[in-house]
Amino acid sequence: MQDANLQRRLILDIPTGFLLLFFVMPLAALVTLSFWQTENYKIVHEWTLMNYGTLATERAYITFFLRSLVMAIGVSVTLVALSWPIAYFIVRYGGRYRIIFSLLLVIPFLSGEVLRLIALQGMLGPAGLVNGALIRMGAAPLRMIMYSNAASFIAFIYLYLPLVVTTIYLSLINFDFRLAHAASACGANRFRIFTEVVWPLNLSGTIVGFMLAFIPTLSASLVPRFLGGPNGTLYGMSMAQQFGESGTWALGAAMGVVLFLFSAIALAILSYGVDLRRTGFTGLGRQ
Amino acid sequence: MSNTSSYIRIDKVSRRYGAFKALDDVSLDISKEEFIAILGPSGSGKSTLLRLIAGLDRPTEGRIHFEGKDVTELAPHKRGIGMVFQEFLLFPHRTVRENLAFPLRMRNEAKAEIEERVEWVAGILSLSTMLDRYPSQLSGGQQQRVALGRGLVARPTLLLLDEPLANLDRELRQEMEIEIRRYQKQLGIPFIYVTHNQEEALSMSDRIAVINNGRLEALGERQAIYDHPQTPFVARFVGKSSKFQGVVQPDGATVRLARHDYEFALPPDKKFNPGDAVEIFVKNERFDISSKQDGGVGIPSTVVDVVLRGPFLEYVLETDRGDTVIAVKPKRNDPIPIRERVLLSWNPADCHIFKDGADDARR
Amino acid sequence: MNPNFTDSLIKWTLAVFLVVVFAFLYMPIVHILFASLSTRPNFPYPPEFNVASYIRLSTNTVYQSAFLNSLLLASCTAVLSTVLGFLATVGVLRFAGKRALIYAIFFAAPLFVAEILLGISSMALYYMLFELQGNMLTAIIANAVHCFSFCFLIMAAMLYKYDWRMNEAAIVCGASPLRSFFEVMLPITWPGIMGSLITAFVLSLNGLDVSFYLLGATPTMPSVAWGALRYGVKPELYALSSLINIVVFAMIIALLVAIRLKRKAA
Ligand SMILES: Nc1ncnc2c1ncn2[C@@H]1O[C@H](COP(=O)(O)OP(=O)(O)OP(=O)(O)O)[C@@H](O)[C@H]1O
Numbered sequence: 001m002q003d004a005n006l007q008r009r010l011i012l013d014i015p016t017g018f019l020l021l022f023f024v025m026p027l028a029a030l031v032t033l034s035f036w037q038t039e040n041y042k043i044v045h046e047w048t049l050m051n052y053g054t055l056a057t058e059r060a061y062i063t064f065f066l067r068s069l070v071m072a073i074g075v076s077v078t079l080v081a082l083s084w085p086i087a088y089f090i091v092r093y094g095g096r097y098r099i100i101f102s103l104l105l106v107i108p109f110l111s112g113e114v115l116r117l118i119a120l121q122g123m124l125g126p127a128g129l130v131n132g133a134l135i136r137m138g139a140a141p142l143r144m145i146m147y148s149n150a151a152s153f154i155a156f157i158y159l160y161l162p163l164v165v166t167t168i169y170l171s172l173i174n175f176d177f178r179l180a181h182a183a184s185a186c187g188a189n190r191f192r193i194f195t196e197v198v199w200p201l202n203l204s205g206t207i208v209g210f211m212l213a214f215i216p217t218l219s220a221s222l223v224p225r226f227l228g229g230p231n232g233t234l235y236g237m238s239m240a241q242q243f244g245e246s247g248t249w250a251l252g253a254a255m256g257v258v259l260f261l262f263s264a265i266a267l268a269i270l271s272y273g274v275d276l277r278r279t280g281f282t283g284l285g286r287q
Numbered sequence: 288m289s290n291t292s293s294y295i296r297i298d299k300v301s302r303r304y305g306a307f308k309a310l311d312d313v314s315l316d317i318s319k320e321e322f323i324a325i326l327g328p329s330g331s332g333k334s335t336l337l338r339l340i341a342g343l344d345r346p347t348e349g350r351i352h353f354e355g356k357d358v359t360e361l362a363p364h365k366r367g368i369g370m371v372f373q374e375f376l377l378f379p380h381r382t383v384r385e386n387l388a389f390p391l392r393m394r395n396e397a398k399a400e401i402e403e404r405v406e407w408v409a410g411i412l413s414l415s416t417m418l419d420r421y422p423s424q425l426s427g428g429q430q431q432r433v434a435l436g437r438g439l440v441a442r443p444t445l446l447l448l449d450e451p452l453a454n455l456d457r458e459l460r461q462e463m464e465i466e467i468r469r470y471q472k473q474l475g476i477p478f479i480y481v482t483h484n485q486e487e488a489l490s491m492s493d494r495i496a497v498i499n500n501g502r503l504e505a506l507g508e509r510q511a512i513y514d515h516p517q518t519p520f521v522a523r524f525v526g527k528s529s530k531f532q533g534v535v536q537p538d539g540a541t542v543r544l545a546r547h548d549y550e551f552a553l554p555p556d557k558k559f560n561p562g563d564a565v566e567i568f569v570k571n572e573r574f575d576i577s578s579k580q581d582g583g584v585g586i587p588s589t590v591v592d593v594v595l596r597g598p599f600l601e602y603v604l605e606t607d608r609g610d611t612v613i614a615v616k617p618k619r620n621d622p623i624p625i626r627e628r629v630l631l632s633w634n635p636a637d638c639h640i641f642k643d644g645a646d647d648a649r650r
Numbered sequence: 651m652n653p654n655f656t657d658s659l660i661k662w663t664l665a666v667f668l669v670v671v672f673a674f675l676y677m678p679i680v681h682i683l684f685a686s687l688s689t690r691p692n693f694p695y696p697p698e699f700n701v702a703s704y705i706r707l708s709t710n711t712v713y714q715s716a717f718l719n720s721l722l723l724a725s726c727t728a729v730l731s732t733v734l735g736f737l738a739t740v741g742v743l744r745f746a747g748k749r750a751l752i753y754a755i756f757f758a759a760p761l762f763v764a765e766i767l768l769g770i771s772s773m774a775l776y777y778m779l780f781e782l783q784g785n786m787l788t789a790i791i792a793n794a795v796h797c798f799s800f801c802f803l804i805m806a807a808m809l810y811k812y813d814w815r816m817n818e819a820a821i822v823c824g825a826s827p828l829r830s831f832f833e834v835m836l837p838i839t840w841p842g843i844m845g846s847l848i849t850a851f852v853l854s855l856n857g858l859d860v861s862f863y864l865l866g867a868t869p870t871m872p873s874v875a876w877g878a879l880r881y882g883v884k885p886e887l888y889a890l891s892s893l894i895n896i897v898v899f900a901m902i903i904a905l906l907v908a909i910r911l912k913r914k915a916a
């Protein structure tokens with residue numbers, strides 16, 4: 001009796017403790033740090049709201065944040081729109097090649113952001129494949145895709161497409177398509193089947209996919225630094241700079257807290273707007 | 288049964304989940320070579336009892352002894368038991384042969400011995416031709432036999448079966464009932480067989496333990512449980528019967544039904560006070576049906592339907608007060624026609640009478 | 651319109667779309683593979699087969715030590731996060747009872763916190779508490795936090811379908827709990843566990859954000875690549891990227907083949 005209970009407790013307590021120590025504690029430290037100050041690369045333990053004041057008043061930060069927000073929303077919406085047909089095709093028509101298709105989508109994701117950006121740079125850069133080919137054909141190089149927000153946008157799509165497709169794929173593959181047939185038998189046409197049955201029942205998976213693209217885009221530092229050009233500074237990049245070159249840790253921490261709060265609010269809004277039961281969510285128990 | 292002769296002894300065992308008692312003070316002695324059925328409705332605690340015997344769960348109170356040894360704290364894999372589950376739970380990544388060999392390997396038997404035992408058990412269960420198949424390549428009945436074989440192969444001290452036939456279709460089930468009973472007699476170890484199906488319990492076991500709401504309601508030879516139920520619950524649950532309400536008349540010797548114009552004499556061994564409200568249970572096959580013209584006594588009823596059940600006829604009757612009663616009779620060439628008016632009665636010695644609310648009073 | 655016609659129209663439109671997407675995803679990868687094998691990395695067409703950049707990569711000591719560091723980091727992270735993820739999965743599926751959903755959300759939460767925030771906040775914590783500059787151990791732990799959620803979800807998806815009473819069936823057959831794990835549970839659920847190990851390994855092998863803030867001067871593959879990137883892309887980087895892609899590809903193929911073989915045997 002006793003040891004069985006102990007075993008149960010340990011099995012849940014070990015991962016919980018791990019997350020509390022190394023996930024929650026650091027975030028708490030970040031919050032604390034955001035209320036302190038940095039002077040000459042030294043942390044001054046004095047409570048202040050100055051960092052948040054700077055963020056709320058300085059034009060540059062507001063611009064960065066809004067730019068990031070627009071970018072993140074645009075990227076995530078585009079990704080969801082792109083991913084749905086792909087995932088739908090694989091699940092409906094993939095047959096026994098489903099696994100191959102889905103793995104082929106995942107593989108590029110696995111080689112990591114830096115290396116994938118290098119590959120993308122080979123495509124988009126001034127000397128990259130696209131412009132190289134254009135020049136060779138005697139056309140003018142496309143300026144739009146070099147060091148601009150458009151280049152960043154393409155890069156985000158390239159980076160996170162596999163992640164979003166996989167999430168929606170996983171949602172669809174657990175979806176019982178006989179429900180769609182049932183709806184069809186009830187007289188619904190293709191469009192109605194989609195809007196009344198397929199979409200709502202896969203909404204929670206779609207939201208997860210949306211968030212998984214939204215959050216890293218909102219906080220991206222590599223892409224804008226590397227592809228964004230002079231007008232492409234995004235919030236995450238600026239935050240990274242506070243911890244790097246400028247050495248203003250406390251301000252960076254405040255930026256981090258804002259970022260975290262904002263992601264949490266976005267997640268909350270999205271999941272609050274959705275009645276889980278109407279998305280077919282049945283909890284975690286086996287039925 | 289005396290303490291010394293009992294092979295398995297379950298002594299005042301309870302299992303609580305918080306305030307809820309899944310099993311409440313159950314005692315049971317099981318002798319070697321006995322086939323005992325644990326019968327009860329869904330949620331009554333049958334599986335809980337079996338899991339306690341297997342050691343997969345520990346009782347909150349009480350002790351369990353195997354052959355005089357207290358095993359209450361013993362880990363399940365050291366108890367030397369066999370167990371068969373309703374879902375079979377064959378190992379999908381192992382062939383039939385490997386599934387059957389599994390308990391022997393776990394007991395570190397020698398290779399030759401393992402082979403010999405597997406051949407033996409495959410022989411008695413007629414599995415010899417499918418030893419190299421995987422469970423997914425077997426039919427339900429074959430999987431069931433493999434599960435049984437896996438329970439039996441290592442000569443367990445007892446075999447626990449938790450509704451092993453529930454997932455099979457009716458015909459196969461009846462076939463397996465006979466086989467399982469035969470293996471038990473052949474092997475001479477106790478089988479503890481959990482079921483919510485009273486027919487299964489009646490056809491296979493030597494003794495039946497009826498469980499309801501975690502408590503042992505009745506324990507006895509199967510015939511006694513069937514013919515002489517000691518509580519209203521057992522009367523209702525074992526066999527198919529109909530229930531009537533009645534009142535003991537002022538003379539203390541007759542009972543009058545509350546909703547029907549029918550009186551019968553109390554059997555001499557039943558003692559009630561005049562005015563007592565009673566519940567009367569009559570097994571469906573114990574009804575007498577007489578034609579209205581014959582002028583006997585009984586509950587006036589109409590035949591609504593006649594259903595053929597093999598060698599029996601099942602009459603669906605509607606009493607004049609609107610209750611539906613089913614009466615089972617041996618098949619005849621000239622069954623009573625539908626819409627015929629009849630009188631329904633029974634031999635007072637064949638019905639079971641309890642004081643109204645006896646079930647609640649026990650709780 | 652004929653519904654069959656509409657159906658196949660939809661199907662083929664989607665198929666073409668899928669091909670375009672695959673091209674979009676793979677063109678850069680194939681392009682730099684050619685670039686890494688060419689003497690003209692900017693426009694390597696027609697392709698050549700020149701391994702000079704691979705030789706330069708393999709003799710570069712910075713990349714060598716970065717490779718070893720990354721390997722150490724990724725292996726430890728993979729094992730740590732898979733073990734923790736396994737405990738979390740078992741805990742949520744078996745022992746959490748009514749609180750399963752709460753635990754599941756908590757365990758998946760790191761997925762919704764940007765990697766860079768994990769790196770920065772861990773750095774802040776260690777710096778504030780211990781004045782620590784960050785080292786391999788802290789980098790492994792922070793990476794494991796990030797990978798943990800992936801491992802948890804991957805294994806939960808696998809174990810969700812697992813019938814836990816299979817373990818009990820083994821135990822009543824006389825297997826000790828440990829033996830029932832190795833003989834029954836592991837053989838049935840290994841694709842999920844393997845998938846979790848591979849995912850965590852690959853994620854932490856390539857992740858820059860966490861290591862960047864927690865490893866200080868210790869070079870890892872992504873941080874060296876990032877460093878080199880700031881001074882213009884070099885063919886060695888193309889070679890490195892191609893190598894990693896090939897290894898990942900081979901690992902996935904091996905996993906697929908292994909599953910196939912197992913299934914064929916069954
Ligand atoms: N882990 C548990 N926690 C709380 N209650 C439990 C637990 N396991 C069983 N119970 C309760 O104990 C009671 C008995 O359960 P048990 O599984 O023994 O029923 P059963 O007689 O085998 O029913 P069935 O015929 O449906 O299998 C049920 O009411 C059940 O809800």
Ligand SMILES: [Mg+2]
Pocket residue numbers: 333334335449
């Ligand atoms: Mg049960």
